Amino acid sequence: MDNALREYFIETAGLTDDQFDLVKPFFAEKIIRKGECLLSIGEINKYVYFVIGGCLRTYTTDSRDKEYILRFIATNEWLAEVGGYMQQEASSVYIDAILDTHVFAIHRSDYDTLSNIVPSLRAHFQSVMQLNYLNTQKRLALSLSADAKERYLDFMKTQPALINTLPISMIASYIGIVPESLSRIRKQLTHRHSRLTA
Amino acid sequence: MDNALREYFIETAGLTDDQFDLVKPFFAEKIIRKGECLLSIGEINKYVYFVIGGCLRTYTTDSRDKEYILRFIATNEWLAEVGGYMQQEASSVYIDAILDTHVFAIHRSDYDTLSNIVPSLRAHFQSVMQLNYLNTQKRLALSLSADAKERYLDFMKTQPALINTLPISMIASYIGIVPESLSRIRKQLTHRHSRLTA
DNA sequence: CGCGACGTTGATTTGCCTCAACGATTGTGG
DNA sequence: CCACAATCGTTGAGGCAAATCAACGTCGCG
Numbered sequence: 001m002d003n004a005l006r007e008y009f010i011e012t013a014g015l016t017d018d019q020f021d022l023v024k025p026f027f028a029e030k031i032i033r034k035g036e037c038l039l040s041i042g043e044i045n046k047y048v049y050f051v052i053g054g055c056l057r058t059y060t061t062d063s064r065d066k067e068y069i070l071r072f073i074a075t076n077e078w079l080a081e082v083g084g085y086m087q088q089e090a091s092s093v094y095i096d097a098i099l100d101t102h103v104f105a106i107h108r109s110d111y112d113t114l115s116n117i118v119p120s121l122r123a124h125f126q127s128v129m130q131l132n133y134l135n136t137q138k139r140l141a142l143s144l145s146a147d148a149k150e151r152y153l154d155f156m157k158t159q160p161a162l163i164n165t166l167p168i169s170m171i172a173s174y175i176g177i178v179p180e181s182l183s184r185i186r187k188q189l190t191h192r193h194s195r196l197t198a
Numbered sequence: 199m200d201n202a203l204r205e206y207f208i209e210t211a212g213l214t215d216d217q218f219d220l221v222k223p224f225f226a227e228k229i230i231r232k233g234e235c236l237l238s239i240g241e242i243n244k245y246v247y248f249v250i251g252g253c254l255r256t257y258t259t260d261s262r263d264k265e266y267i268l269r270f271i272a273t274n275e276w277l278a279e280v281g282g283y284m285q286q287e288a289s290s291v292y293i294d295a296i297l298d299t300h301v302f303a304i305h306r307s308d309y310d311t312l313s314n315i316v317p318s319l320r321a322h323f324q325s326v327m328q329l330n331y332l333n334t335q336k337r338l339a340l341s342l343s344a345d346a347k348e349r350y351l352d353f354m355k356t357q358p359a360l361i362n363t364l365p366i367s368m369i370a371s372y373i374g375i376v377p378e379s380l381s382r383i384r385k386q387l388t389h390r391h392s393r394l395t396a
Numbered sequence: 397c398g399c400g401a402c403g404t405t406g407a408t409t410t411g412c413c414t415c416a417a418c419g420a421t422t423g424t425g426g
Numbered sequence: 427c428c429a430c431a432a433t434c435g436t437t438g439a440g441g442c443a444a445a446t447c448a449a450c451g452t453c454g455c456g
Contacts, residue, residue: 365434402454407446413443423433
């Protein structure tokens, strides 16, 4: 069942059928169970993942072990940026699965090989990374300028598919508040909404 | 007076003397006056800058025109990431000079040419961008997890050279608080410090 | 059935913002 | 040379958004 992978590489990454056939053998299909940890801080990440379904996250913790989610990696997204694309550096984040997650994984060394076999892939990977960078920058600006309600509304707008699949506590951690606060914000929004639609 | 540029390219970017001589002609030296604007949101950035002295910033504004600084670009740093390395996209940020700033500028098209002439430069530019990405991610985590005092302490640790050269209001904007709040934090820290060193 | 995880609600506290006023410094025109 | 306005950093009083701490309802699961 690699249709989703084929579709992505051909429609989004712009590969030909032949090129995809060259690329495919490098990928190993894998199911990661909810709660399963892929990487801890300080470890070296050996794999690049492409998510077909489910959801991974990267996160760090503060001095009191409270978790802060840096990024969700959901359907049709890559997890590759940790410690830089090419370098084998100690990770500055944790990675685990929030839901049962269906991925295709390639080894880092194959990742380079692959970029050489299909040159347009290198540009694609680079543009994926740039998008991630811009998104992170946008989120930083948002976390500096916007209050919790605005950040939640932005989350609903930019990642609507995740709202009903992820636990509240994960979303709260993503936007940087405690679950109790998010609960109050949601209550406030549904009340306002029901008033508007009444 | 291009010694600083030569030093950077040879010692940090790892070029040979000959390679630097190939690269040098592409750069135009320039002084940007304090307050001068280099780019507004929506415009397309045509240049890549390398800062020899002084300080630039990238920033956005919220709905009430309050400014939020995304990044300082100080001595020996590149300003190149906006809208992605290669693409000519509408900028999502403003860029201006906080101090009188001494830069070397190259045109975007030359930037590509240059990466082809000296292949190792491409890798260097990429690693610079990755570092920026990781820094932004780290700052995001910090803005989600740490209070204002911790963020200020982190700023002092990571960019000590800027503490005494930039106005308080710029530093406050960078760490996401109003100048009054930063003033109170500084007061608190100096009192605590004088107690410790008394 | 009872246990634990999750989301909600309430009471209280707190960190930071807002608004306002005040010295210190710098630049400008008479 | 001095008076002045303007800018910048500081200080104070009051308010609000979100955290903390605690309790409770609900659901899935052993």
